[in-house]
Amino acid sequence: MIQHYLNVDIILNGYMEQCRYLHIPVGNMPKDVTLFGCDLFFARHLHKHNHVLWCSPTERPDLGGKEADDNRLCTELEESTSCELNHPGAFPTVCVELDIASLAVNTIIESAHVNDQEGASAVSFDTLPQTSLEEMVQGQGAATYLASYDETALCSATFRILKGMVQGWVRDVTHYNNVFADNQIIHFYRWLRSSGAMLYDPALRRTLHNMMKKVFMQLIAEFKRLGSTIVYANFNRMILCTKKRRLVDALGYVEYITNSIKSRELFHLIDMTYEQCWEYLVWLDQANHGGIKGKLPSEQPLEQSQPDPDKEAMREDTDTEEDDPDKPDDEVEVLNKSNEDDEPEIEMNWNIMQFLPEAGACQTNFNMIVAGYILSIYNNMQDEQRRMTPGNTPVKRRHNSQSQTPVVPPETTPSSVSFAQDLIQGDLAQQMFAITQKINKKLSGSRNTTAAEFPQPPGSHLQLKNPALEFVKAICKVLSLDSNINLQVTKMKRDLLKLIGLGEFSEESQFKDPCLSHVLTEVICKHCNHVRDLDLCRDPYMNKDGTGCPWSCIQCHNVYDITEIEQNLLDSIHRKSMGYMLQDLKCTKCQGVKEDNMARYCACAGDFENSVDIDEFAQKLRTFKGIASHYNMILLQETVNWIMKMNPQIKS
DSSP states (O other): OHHHHHTHHHHHHHHHHHHHHHTOOGGGOOSSHHHHHHHHHHHHHHHHTTOOOOOOSSSSOOOTTGGGTOOGGGOOSSOOOOOOEEOOEEEOSOEEEEEEEOHHHHHHHTHHHHHHHHTOGGGSGGGOOOOOHHHHHHTOSHHHHHTTTOTTGGGHHHHHHHHHHHHHHHHHHHHHOOHHHHHHHHTHHHHHHOTTSTTOOHHHHHHHHHHHHHHHHHHHHHHHHTTOEEEEEOSSEEEEEOOOSSHHHHHHHHHHHHHHHHTSTTTTTOEEEEEEEEEEEEEEETTEEEEEEEOOOOSHHHHHHSOOHHHHHHHHTHHHHHTOTTHHHHHHHHHHHHHHHTSOEEEEEEGGGGGSOTGGGHHHHHHHHHHHHHHHHHHHHHHHHHHHSSOOSHHHHTOOOGGGSOOOOSSOOHHHHHHHHHHIIIIIHHHHHHHHHHHHHHSOSOTTTGGGGSOOOTTBOSOOOOHHHHHHHHHHHHHTTSGGGHHHHHHHHHHHHHHTTOOTTSGGGSOOOSBOOOEEEEEEOTTTOOEEEEETTTOTTOOOSSSSOSOBOTTTOOBOOHHHHHHHHHHHHHHHHHHHHTOOEEETTTOOBOOSSSOSSOTTSOOEEESSOHHHHHHHHHHHHHHHHHTTOHHHHHHHHHHHHHOTTSOO
């Protein structure tokens, strides 16, 4: 308290500098200054261009009463989720994860080039003729008719004003190095998405989001054009398979393609940095993956670029160290330390393992078998690379010429394929038979009583009854991600199912993901402004200590506000419910949308049905119910129970 009081001059000077940039009295600063600053700047730009402000404390903008009858932007049947690409498989070459930032700011600055890329700049809403005041009063003009079926058509002029505001901030940063303008740019997307902002407009948000999807797809296409394989990608992160076996070559390749992409005008404001890498990766989805993590040389560039006085002193003392009799012991210690550092780090992150019972060591055996397989394949790849790398003699190792780079092709070699197939058919198959037989004997019982042994984490929706069956299905699903051993895994699965008395093509033997998923898109940390998609059922970074909020920021490790997350879920379920009630009817025969209200049959004599099936809506409700009960969200649980009670056709 006293220390904070002594620093009051520094804090007050900082506030005064920020108020000078925002042009507001220092006594009018609210708690969230950056959101208030965005509202101020946008209101001044709108007033300068003769726009009427739609300030509203709610999520609906004040449009003079029109917003009370237009619910299209408040429904959530087709939720505006971020684009996500997923490519399951086993990747024997180095995979690098890239962190993507400033996609929203880049999109709004380069919005003119987005339409040029699609060849639609001449017919876009940016080229609509300006409507005069007389035409607006008489209800004429092109935009008036467009708004009847496209609620985002009228925000084209507002979008240009918003673009001018962001360009002004970028100009202040580049020309004057203004810290406060940079802070406004950092928090711009949080302000645009925040329904608590006074000038929040869902149509403006959707317009920018659609443009971000187009830029994102162009970015993916550019990576593929440069030879990369996309393992996983969304608005915030991307995992690339570089097809390089050496980590140094992979990082150099990533730096080259990122610099090449950022040199294009469409992507020059996107910030892409690598966060982590894998030397061998088995990937099913974002919540189910494992592999050998690579060690990024994060400290090497700093050591090479800055002079180290300790190293210079060590060079001066080299003559005295040559006569030191303890030198061999020091070398042995250094070699031992390097050997410890060279041990591969296995990352295991499998959500499907959490649905196996702990009894019978099912989860432990799952970890042991999958980690053992990954480590065996990796060690074989390393041995093969050493054998095929030229320059194994000391004389050749002294010369680092271009001809001594590894000649191992990026694809999997035949020897590594045969090793993996022999491993599945030999040791791993025998190990699986022994473990499955042990689990089946220990946890057999009756099929109705074993269901109680399965854990029930949030998102569980299947009635699991046979632990041995679920263990076999989970292991075989992970191993089948490697396309080179599909035949061997299928044969092993058939024999294991026969061991527990089931057929290969029975319905029970087919793998189904035991966990439902609900993703809160673009959750923004209030401390560091890091953006990520938060899967409430399958978040791999979930805190499992049982204290406080289970979700936290992966960058600054501060926990999210669980009350705010519950409120977001309440808003989401209200929008989904409204969207289901206001949905269009479609013809079962011609798939046309019902045009009038009184017609009982379509013009083609077909019947009408709902556009969204009630089973899809019921599944979402069950997901919300599981989240509410597991994390003790009382208000959310009461809301879900009330909706299910009012709709008896929904099975709980």
